[in-house]
Each structure stands twice: as C-alpha cells, then as structure tokens.
Amino acid sequence: MTPDTLGSERPAPVLSIRGGALGFGGRGLWSGLDLDIAPGEFLAVLGANGSGKTSLLRAMLGQQRLDAGEVLVAGHPARRGARRVGYIPQQKIVPPGTPLRGRDLVMLGVNGHRWGPPIATRADHDRVDALLTAVGADAYADRPLGTLSGGEQQRLRVAQSLADDPVLLLCDEPLMSLDLHHQREVSELIDARRRDHGTAVVFVTHDVNPVLGMVDRILYLAQGRFTIGTPDEVLRDDVLSGLYGTSVEVIRSRGRVIVVGVPDGDHHHEVIA
Amino acid sequence: MITVDWETYVQLLALVQNSIIAAAVLGILGGLIGVFVMQRDMAFAVHGISELSFAGAAAALLLGLNVVAGSLVGSLVAAALIGLLGARARDRNSIIGVLMPFGLGLGILFLALYPGRSGNKFGLLTGQIISVDIPQLGLLITISVLVLLVLIVVWRPLTFDSLDPEVAHARGVPGRPLSFIFMVLLGLAVAVSVQVIGALLVLALLVTPAAAALRVSSSPVLVPVLSMVFGFVSAVGGILLAIGGSLPISPYITTISFAIYVVCRIVGSRRLSATSRRLSAPSRRTLEAT
Ligand SMILES: Nc1ncnc2c1ncn2[C@@H]1O[C@H](COP(=O)(O)OP(=O)(O)OP(=O)(O)O)[C@@H](O)[C@H]1O
Numbered sequence: 220m221t222p223d224t225l226g227s228e229r230p231a232p233v234l235s236i237r238g239g240a241l242g243f244g245g246r247g248l249w250s251g252l253d254l255d256i257a258p259g260e261f262l263a264v265l266g267a268n269g270s271g272k273t274s275l276l277r278a279m280l281g282q283q284r285l286d287a288g289e290v291l292v293a294g295h296p297a298r299r300g301a302r303r304v305g306y307i308p309q310q311k312i313v314p315p316g317t318p319l320r321g322r323d324l325v326m327l328g329v330n331g332h333r334w335g336p337p338i339a340t341r342a343d344h345d346r347v348d349a350l351l352t353a354v355g356a357d358a359y360a361d362r363p364l365g366t367l368s369g370g371e372q373q374r375l376r377v378a379q380s381l382a383d384d385p386v387l388l389l390c391d392e393p394l395m396s397l398d399l400h401h402q403r404e405v406s407e408l409i410d411a412r413r414r415d416h417g418t419a420v421v422f423v424t425h426d427v428n429p430v431l432g433m434v435d436r437i438l439y440l441a442q443g444r445f446t447i448g449t450p451d452e453v454l455r456d457d458v459l460s461g462l463y464g465t466s467v468e469v470i471r472s473r474g475r476v477i478v479v480g481v482p483d484g485d486h487h488h489e490v491i492a
Numbered sequence: 493m494i495t496v497d498w499e500t501y502v503q504l505l506a507l508v509q510n511s512i513i514a515a516a517v518l519g520i521l522g523g524l525i526g527v528f529v530m531q532r533d534m535a536f537a538v539h540g541i542s543e544l545s546f547a548g549a550a551a552a553l554l555l556g557l558n559v560v561a562g563s564l565v566g567s568l569v570a571a572a573l574i575g576l577l578g579a580r581a582r583d584r585n586s587i588i589g590v591l592m593p594f595g596l597g598l599g600i601l602f603l604a605l606y607p608g609r610s611g612n613k614f615g616l617l618t619g620q621i622i623s624v625d626i627p628q629l630g631l632l633i634t635i636s637v638l639v640l641l642v643l644i645v646v647w648r649p650l651t652f653d654s655l656d657p658e659v660a661h662a663r664g665v666p667g668r669p670l671s672f673i674f675m676v677l678l679g680l681a682v683a684v685s686v687q688v689i690g691a692l693l694v695l696a697l698l699v700t701p702a703a704a705a706l707r708v709s710s711s712p713v714l715v716p717v718l719s720m721v722f723g724f725v726s727a728v729g730g731i732l733l734a735i736g737g738s739l740p741i742s743p744y745i746t747t748i749s750f751a752i753y754v755v756c757r758i759v760g761s762r763r764l765s766a767t768s769r770r771l772s773a774p775s776r777r778t779l780e781a782t
C-alpha cells in the first residue's frame with residue numbers, strides 16, 4: 220500500500236484501467252473501460268467467444284498495447300514479466316511425452332525466467348514443495364505432466380501461478396474442460412488464495428456458476444460494449460438486454476444462473492453466464 | 493572390424509586424439525542441444541540446415557576457401573531463414589522442405605565442379621573427422637564449447653519458452669530473441685556436426701540421443717544428462733571402433749546411437765506399461781485419493 224492511501228478507507232487498487240480501448244482491424248472490442256480492482260477482490264470476466272477477454276488479460280500482462288487509455292498494476296504501467304502478477308493461461312492439455320513432471324511445471328514458475336546454469340537452489344526446491352502442498356498436488360507431483368488428468372494439471376497450474384506470491388492473479392478460463400467436481404476444487408483453491416493473502420483475482424470464464432458464490436463483481440463484455448457490477452446488478456434481464464441490444468432473459472434456478480436469448484452471432488446461447 | 497594389433501591401435505589413437513576430443517565435445521553438445529530440438533519439434537529443421545551447411549562447405553571447397561567457414565555460413569543462413577520465415581510449425585516445415593533439396597542440389601553441383609580428390613567430396617556428406625587437420629579441429633572444438641556455454645546460460649528460459657510459452661512470455665521470458673539465439677546455436681552445432689559425421693547423418697548426433705533419453709525419462713535433469721552420455725558414447729565409441737579398421741566412422745556412430753535408441757524404447761515401453769498397470773488397478777479415483 221502506498222503511504223498516501225493509508226488514511227483513506229479504500230486501499231490502493233491492485234489494478235486500474237483508465238479509459239481503456241482496444242480493437243482489431245477496425246472492430247472495437249471495448250472502449251471507455253474504467254476499472255479498479257481492490258486487493259482481495261474477485262472479478263469475473265464474462266463474454267462470448269471473441270469478445271476480447273483474453274486480449275484484456277494480455278493488456279494486463281503488458282503483452283497487448285491498448286488503442287487508448289492505460290493499465291496500471293500496483294500503480295505502475297503494466298509490463299511483461301512483472302514479478303507479482305500470476306497467470307494461468309487458457310487451458311491446453313499438455314501432450315503425453317512432454318519432458319516435464321508436475322513439480323517441474325511449478326519449478327518453471329519459480330525459476331524458469333532466470334538465466335545462468337540451470338541449478339535449482341535449496342530455496343527453489345522448498346518453494347516448489349510448499350506450492351505443491353498448498354494445492355494438494357503432492358501425490359502426483361513426480362508423474363509426467365502428460366499422464367495427468369485435466370484437473371490435476373490445472374491444480375499444478377494454480378501452484379505455478381502462485382510462485383512469486385502474486386498480488387494479482389489472472390486466470391483465463393481455468394475451469395474449461397473440467398468436470399463439476401474439479402471445477403469446484405480449482406475455483407476454491409483460487410478463492411482461498413485471495414482470502415488468505417489478499418490476492419486480487421481476474422477470472423475469465425464462460426460459465427459463472429462455479430464461481431458465483433465467490434465473485435465480487437462481474438465485467439460482462441458483449442457487442443463491443445461492456446457492463447460492470449455485482450452479480451445482482453449485472454445478471455438481470457434489463458441490464459443484459461440493454462448490453463446485447465435485444466431481449467435477453469436471465470433464469471435463476473436452484474442457485475444456478477442461465478442466460479437465454481443471446482443473439483446468434485455470439486455463439487453463446489446455451490452457455491450460461 | 494579391428495584388423496590391427498594392440499600396439500598399432502594405440503599409436504593410431506595418439507594420431508587421432510584431436511579428432512576424439514572433437515567428437516567427444518560434439519557428442520556432448522549434440523546430446524544437450526538435441527533436448528531442445530525435441531522440445532521445439534525441430535528435427536526436420538536440423539536436417540534442412542545440414543543440407544545448406546553442406547552446400548556452403550562444398551562451395552568453400554570449390555573456391556579454395558576454409559571448408560568449416562563455408563559450412564558455418566551455409567548453416568547460419570539456413571537457420572536464419574527458417575527462424576525468420578517459419579515461426580509457426582506448418583510454415584517452418586514447408587520452408588525446410590523447399591530449402592533442403594535446393595541446398596543438397598547446390599552442394600552436389602559444387603562438388604561435381606570440384607577438380608580435387610574425391611575423398612573430400614564424400615566426406616562432407618558422410619563424415620570425415622579423421623581427415624580434418626589440427627587447426628580446423630581446434631576451430632570445431634572452440635565453436636562447440638562456445639555453443640555449450642551459451643546453451644547453459646539460456647537453459648532455463650529456453651526450456652520455459654519451449655515447453656510453456658504462454659506463461660513464459662507472461663513471466664518476462666523474451667520469446668523471439670530466445671528463438672533467434674537458439675537458431676544460431678543450432679546452426680553452429682549443425683555446421684560442426686557436418687564436419688564430423690557428414691550432412692546426411694547429423695540427426696544421429698543431434699536428435700537420436702535426445703529422442704532415446706526421452707523414452708526412458710521425463711525428468712528435466714535426467715533427460716539432458718542421459719542424452720549427453722548417449723551422444724558422447726556414440727561419437728567417441730564410433731571413432732574408437734573405426735580407427736582400427738578400414739570402414740568410415742559415420743556408420744559406427746549412427747549404429748551405436750541407433751542401438752541406444754532401440755534399447756531405450758524397449759526399456760521405456762516396459763516403464764510405461766508398468767505405470768498404466770498401476771493406474772488401471774482398482775480405479776483411478778481411489779488411487780488419487782490415497
Ligand atoms: N493480435 C491480434 N491481431 C488481430 N486480431 C486479434 C489479435 N488478438 C485478438 N484478436 C481478435 O480479437 C478478438 C478477441 O480475441 P480474444 O482472444 O480476446 O477473445 P476471447 O474473448 O478471449 O475469446 P475466447 O472466448 O474464444 O477465448 C478476436 O476476434 C480475435 O480474432
């Protein structure tokens with residue numbers, strides 16, 4: 220926390236975007252985006268395929284320049300390789316035969332960016348052990364990555380992303396292709412992290428249901444526009460109808476939320492926001 | 493194939509001792525860089541680079557220039573072209589497929605025009621380490637050691653970039669510069685291998701040892717160590733077996749490295765079936781729970 224915010228009641232944001240705009244080839248993805256994420260906040264980013272969710276994360280990682288506006292991480296312009304930013308990429312299953320065991324994936328997060336003779340220190344090994352224990356991956360840490368299930372791989376990804384004790388954790392569809400049981404386990408790991416350590420979480424997802432109970436705010440991207448607010452403010456017929464520019468219905472059933480009537484172009488209808 | 497008595501053999505050994513050192517260093521280098529060749533799926537690129545390296549060496553031979561230098565130029569041009577034009581695997585393979593016959597054809601043309609001894613001609617394609625003179629051997633060893641040193645410095649970021657590029661880039665690993673550095677290192681390693689084992693056979697030192705090691709282990713420590721040992725044993729063993737007889741060195745090297753690969757495959761499939769037996773026993777979930 221910077222000294223000038225000590226007196227105020229709101230802590231300094233971990234991430235702020237001011238007037239952010241991005242588009243490709245004349246097509247605007249979003250513009251006029253203002254966003255402050257507080258320590259420990261859980262922000263879910265929802266939107267159809269191609270609505271610019273991954274691009275937004277890339278901007279936060281300093282890998283994508285905005286057309287306008289700025290992205291600040293802990294008060295500094297976003298840049299590649301910022302040490303206290305953790306990242307879980309849009310999931311791809313590691314092919315069998317990849318010469319990595321579970322613990323090696325985590326080790327890459329700990330020291331993979333370092334130059335020089337590839338000798339892991341005692342401290343590196345201890346860190347990896349601690350991370351593996353924290354995500355409950357000890358049992359399969361020594362098996363080749365390619366032989367592990369999607370859920371097991373994703374736990375290891377969580378451990379890898381926590382290597383540098385991040386203040387901001389960026390997750391790109393971390394639940395994709397996991398069954399319900401593993402979806403809950405992985406999202407609970409991430410939720411526990413932000414509760415225990417005040418890590419802010421940006422969580423891109425197609426389906427908000429597995430994390431509905433954890434989400435503080437939702438950023439919903441659609442049709443080159445966006446809306447931000449708490450789940451109760453955003454997941455409403457009138458709000459989403461306004462966003463999509465057509466009549467959309469939000470159905471709540473047994474604690475789950477389903478959005479129906481989303482326009483065809485968004486490939487999104489049976490999906491669940 | 494040893495047709496000489498022990499004393500003559502030892503004398504021969506002393507004569508070729510520099511060749512043995514060159515082969516040893518190259519065996520180690522080939523084993524280590526081969527790990528990245530496998531990780532980055534670049535076996536075909538190695539073959540493509542070696543054909544252009546051959547063309548460069550043949551051109552140098554024809555023009556009366558330094559053959560190692562010609563081989564280096566050919567290698568580096570090929571590595572740069574493949575690196576610049578072939579960022580994606582599909583583009584890369586088509587570029588290599590186009591470059592390879594072109595390089596081989598050029599090389600054969602230069603050799604056909606070359607009026608000198610024919611031993612030199614075949615040497616570039618199939619290996620000639622024994623006929624390389626001492627200063628040139630020194631050059632080969634220096635290049636190999638330099639490549640090894642740089643490889644060790646970039647080892648971790650290069651591994652990260654090869655196996656987990658998205659996270660590596662997010663963590664500040666410079667992807668493009670690293671790819672470029674790797675292509676240069678690979679070009680240099682190929683140029684040296686062309687001199688030792690011949691353009692047609694470089695894969696035996698730059699790919700086979702690593703492929704064999706990957707069959708028996710997934711550990712990022714054990715794989716390079718094994719691969720290095722396999723490369724060393726193939727290269728040095730090949731020379732030791734060959735010097736007593738009249739056959740060229742390359743077939744010994746390729747046979748040893750192939751034999752190692754076959755053994756590793758057998759050992760590896762035993763290991764795999766043991767693992768899957770373990771996993772399919774009562775049920776996976778219960779195993780995970782324990
Ligand atoms: N570097 C780029 N150059 C050109 N177009 C791009 C680039 N990056 C992204 N795009 C385009 O921007 C749009 C948004 O892409 P992005 O990957 O951010 O979508 P997404 O919301 O993550 O989609 P998904 O749900 O499929 O992962 C897409 O139409 C994509 O083609």
Ligand SMILES: [Mg+2]
Pocket residue numbers: 272273274309391
């Ligand atoms: Mg995406």
